[in-house]
Amino acid sequence: MPAAPHPRAPRSLRHPGAGAGGALSCGGARRGAGTLAGGAGLVGSTARAGARSLVVAGGGIPGLALALALKRAHGEALGVTVCDPGLPAGGARQRGRAYAVAAGGRHLFERLGIWDRIGPARQPITDMVVSDSRLADPVRPVFLTFAPAPGDPEADAPEPFAHMVEAEPLLDALITAARAAGVGLAPTGLLRAEPERGAIRAHLGDGRALRASLVVAADGAASRLREAARIGWVGWRYPQAGIVATIAHARDHGGRAYEHFLPSGPFAILPLPPGGALGHRASIVWTEREADVPALLGGGPGEVLAEIERRFTPNRGEIALESGPSAHPLAFGIARSFRAERLALLGDAAHVIHPLAGQGLNLGLTSAAALAEAVTEALRLGLDPGGPDVLRAYERARRFDTLAMAAATDGLNRLFSNDALPLRLARDLGLGLVDRMPGLKRFFIDEAAGLRGTPPRLMRGEAL
Numbered sequence: 421m422p423a424a425p426h427p428r429a430p431r432s433l434r435h436p437g438a439g440a441g442g443a444l445s446c447g448g449a450r451r452g453a454g455t456l457a458g459g460a461g462l463v464g465s466t467a468r469a470g471a472r473s474l475v476v477a478g479g480g481i482p483g484l485a486l487a488l489a490l491k492r493a494h495g496e497a498l499g500v501t502v503c504d505p506g507l508p509a510g511g512a513r514q515r516g517r518a519y520a521v522a523a524g525g526r527h528l529f530e531r532l533g534i535w536d537r538i539g540p541a542r543q544p545i546t547d548m549v550v551s552d553s554r555l556a557d558p559v560r561p562v563f564l565t566f567a568p569a570p571g572d573p574e575a576d577a578p579e580p581f582a583h584m585v586e587a588e589p590l591l592d593a594l595i596t597a598a599r600a601a602g603v604g605l606a607p608t609g610l611l612r613a614e615p616e617r618g619a620i621r622a623h624l625g626d627g628r629a630l631r632a633s634l635v636v637a638a639d640g641a642a643s644r645l646r647e648a649a650r651i652g653w654v655g656w657r658y659p660q661a662g663i664v665a666t667i668a669h670a671r672d673h674g675g676r677a678y679e680h681f682l683p684s685g686p687f688a689i690l691p692l693p694p695g696g697a698l699g700h701r702a703s704i705v706w707t708e709r710e711a712d713v714p715a716l717l718g719g720g721p722g723e724v725l726a727e728i729e730r731r732f733t734p735n736r737g738e739i740a741l742e743s744g745p746s747a748h749p750l751a752f753g754i755a756r757s758f759r760a761e762r763l764a765l766l767g768d769a770a771h772v773i774h775p776l777a778g779q780g781l782n783l784g785l786t787s788a789a790a791l792a793e794a795v796t797e798a799l800r801l802g803l804d805p806g807g808p809d810v811l812r813a814y815e816r817a818r819r820f821d822t823l824a825m826a827a828a829t830d831g832l833n834r835l836f837s838n839d840a841l842p843l844r845l846a847r848d849l850g851l852g853l854v855d856r857m858p859g860l861k862r863f864f865i866d867e868a869a870g871l872r873g874t875p876p877r878l879m880r881g882e883a884l
């Protein structure tokens with residue numbers, strides 16, 4: 421008999437569940453209770469007999485955050501497996517990378533018990549300086565700062581609008597917490613997922629097949645699952661690359677970040693926790709014309725450092741290259757839909773945006789929180805967590821916001837990555853106006869922090 425609708429359930433979830441998700445099974449054989457330890461590497465997925473189950477393809481940060489959030493909320497009532505061929509390497513596969521994590525993401529990691537574990541790996545951004553100039557200009561005039569301004573009602577106790585977080589320790593902490601919570605971790609890829617009656621069958625690279633209620637494709641921008649489900653993709657490559665490096669420097673950064681808009685693209689200097697050869701460190705995210713990258717990076721560390729120094733203005737004393745540089749192709753893309761039958765797209769599998777605002781991962785985290793909420797509501801109502809209404813609710817919660825952020829970052833890149841004089845005047849006037857209006861500044865800070873509108877519960881620091 422279908423469960424009665426919960427009085428607080430969203431309209432979309434007030435329906436009888438369709439089909440049983442079924443217990444997670446390997447190699448076609450249904451398994452009941454206990455640990456899925458069959459075969460190499462599928463470790464520790466705990467679910468009780470008759471429990472629902474979910475498979476996440478992709479152990480990046482959004483995929484692991486979703487798996488951990490759901491496993492912690494539902495324990496043995498939900499089997500959760502993450503599969504990723506990169507899992508044996510843990511966080512080491514992202515060594516040297518760091519991300520700006522907005523306040524909403526911080527709330528999520530606090531709620532998941534991760535934030536304290538990565539204490540030494542995070543650095544608050546307390547101030548941001550934005551400039552707009554040509555490479556050869558002798559100074560980079562400041563048009564906008566995000567330091568707490570006099571007159572800002574929140575200036576007395578401002579929450580940092582973002583933290584720089586090192587990717588390797590963050591991924592390691594997520595993997596450790598997921599394993600401890602009972603998430604199954606499979607160091608193999610998901611080859612294909614086939615919906616069947618009341619469930620979906622996930623075929624892993626090691627030959628096993630898992631029967632689940634829902635598969636989450638968190639397998640990155642080139643998502644194989646998105647393509648197999650024939651979900652359309654609107655996107656293009658930018659003629660730019662994102663160069664990432666870590667530099668060591670002698671003087672403290674005081675938590676200040678810089679973003680220099682140059683005609684070839686933004687050059688960001690983002691504060692990292694203390695350490696390194698000179699005591700202090702910063703992450704460089706440097707956008708360049710793709711065609712210029714071989715010449716810029718081909719000359720060895722000394723020449724790369726010289727190029728960084730040409731763009732690097734804060735007086736930090738001696739600087740040295742600590743890791744990198746590595747160049748990443750940049751693209752824009754958004755899936756035409758975030759769902760198919762028993763399949764949800766998450767993270768870069770659903771959207772890829774320009775890194776100039778440091779929002780790609782943050783969008784993925786917000787989506788992980790929204791999907792965890794939709795699945796949780798269904799489970800609490802006794803409904804099918806992979807049913808169409810759950811996936812519709814997820815898509816409704818996320819697609820518009822994602823589209824808006826993707827369009828905004830694309831527009832900013834077009835507006836700033838050029839040298840046309842009328843555009844330079846217009847954008848510098850705009851930046852100057854924002855700088856003089858505390859209310860408008862607060863609006864942008866809250867937007868960047870992911871705190872505008874009604875974010876999903878986990879992003880507000882609330883339990884699922």
Ligand SMILES: Cc1cc2nc3c(=O)[nH]c(=O)nc-3n(C[C@H](O)[C@H](O)[C@H](O)COP(=O)(O)OP(=O)(O)OC[C@H]3O[C@@H](n4cnc5c(N)ncnc54)[C@H](O)[C@@H]3O)c2cc1C
Nearest residue numbers: 478480520609610639640662767768775778779780781782
């Ligand atoms: C230069 C640069 C700087 C950036 N800086 C920021 C920033 O400061 N802040 C921010 O919010 N965002 C930033 N981003 C965006 C951010 O890097 C991405 O949005 C984020 O890493 C996406 O995570 P993901 O897990 O969705 O995808 P990915 O990180 O691509 O992970 C996908 C995972 O799926 C796995 N996988 C692939 N195929 C399969 C399969 N078939 N089965 C199972 N697993 C599979 C892969 O091994 C991988 O681990 C930046 C991006 C760039 C390019």
